[in-house]
Amino acid sequence: MSEPTNDKPLLSVRGLAVSYGRAGQSENAVQYLDLDVSEGEMFVLLGPSGCGKTTLLRAVAGLQAPHSGSVTIDGQDVYNSKSGNSVPPEKRPVSMVFQSYALWPHMSVAENVAFPLREGRRGVPRDEVAERVTEVLEMLGLSNMRDRPVTTLSGGQQQRVALARALALRPRLLLMDEPLSNLDYELQVRLRGQVKELVSRIGVTTLYVTHNQNEALEMADRLAVMDAGKFRQIGSPRELYHGPSSEFVARFIGDMNLLPARIAEVGPNLWVDTPLGRLRAGTNCIDDAKVGQSCLFGVRQEDIEIGDNQGADNIVSASVDRATFSGDSISYQMNVNGTGLQCRLHRRFDVPPGRDVLLRLPVEHCLVVPTDGQTGAS
Secondary structure (H helix, E strand, O other): OOOEEEEEOEEEEEEEEEEEEEOOOEEEEEEEEEEEEEOOEEEEEEEOOOOOOHHHHHHHHHHOOOOOEEEOOOOOOEOOOOOOOOOOEEEEOOOOOOOOOOOOOOOEEEHHHHHHHHHOOOOOHHHHHHHHHHHHHHHHOHHHHHOOOOHOOOOOHHHHHHHHHHHOOOOOOOEEEEOOOOOOHHHHHHHHHHHHHHHHOOOOEEEEEEEOOOHHHHHOOEEEEEOOOOOEEOHHHHHHHOOOOOHHHHHHOOOOEEEEEEEEHHHHHHHEOOOOOOEOOOEEOOOOOOOOOOOEEEEHHOOOOOOOOOOOOOOOEEEEEEEEEEEOOOEEEEEEEEEEEEEEOOOOOOOOOOOOEEEEEEEHHHHEEOOOOOOOOO
């Protein structure tokens, strides 16, 4: 498991559990989780709908009552089930940006940012409110819109106003719940980079929720993949992409071909028997792998190559069942002795359906993954 970026976490969660339902019929939405997020870190919670990521975020914010565990922010115990301490949301050093922008439609841009400072319980002196509003509007490129009603803004502009309002409170911890999911795709992609650059530049610690794997990989310093209220793996984007510790993570992140396999040889060279034949893997994600052990052989679609490298390992013969053009690439459904294999190649490799080809599965990009229920490397 990847460690936080420094020794002193700004957010520390221990044994946190949240349940729904009536007594005797309750179900744990968050199951006794431990998490440390370092100061200045962008930490992303990634997972499918219903996995508990938003519930965890709301518990940190104080909007959801846990039934066990503790939450500490910047050294302050804001929730502790043993002591009974629970700091109300408005007194926690956090700000939250919601999926719905939650702006006041009858107010201007500047008034939306100023209102929580002026009327909230943070104790911001009135002569400082205007200074903070000007500062965050300039930071987010909204200065020329400060007097416009928020209802006249685009979705992307409204989301930036919501972010400005949160940052104006100068939180120690910024919480963001699917903040880009209501925007069109091109705007989502553009704002990912802008939000990541902004929070990195100002150094605000951020806990960010999304179900979008590309968004998570692009924005996170570290991320946690969640499933059924538990963390399946925590690490950097590269660690999780190149070394998934379970079948669930391998299937959830990226486009991975996963084939049932059995380990044939361990040591300097790791060979596995697959429906494609005996293949060599460059990465082993299984602790204490043994000959004869069942596993999954994985290779990502974009890593498969067309062409025969003389003497190279992992060359298989295939026929093209289907080719789908998508602009900068072509996605292929290949058939290897009755086994389907998907690959995505640059558009210069334009091979029509029905053609026989040789495929190379580069050893350095092939990995062995434990099936769910086995133990993976962390």
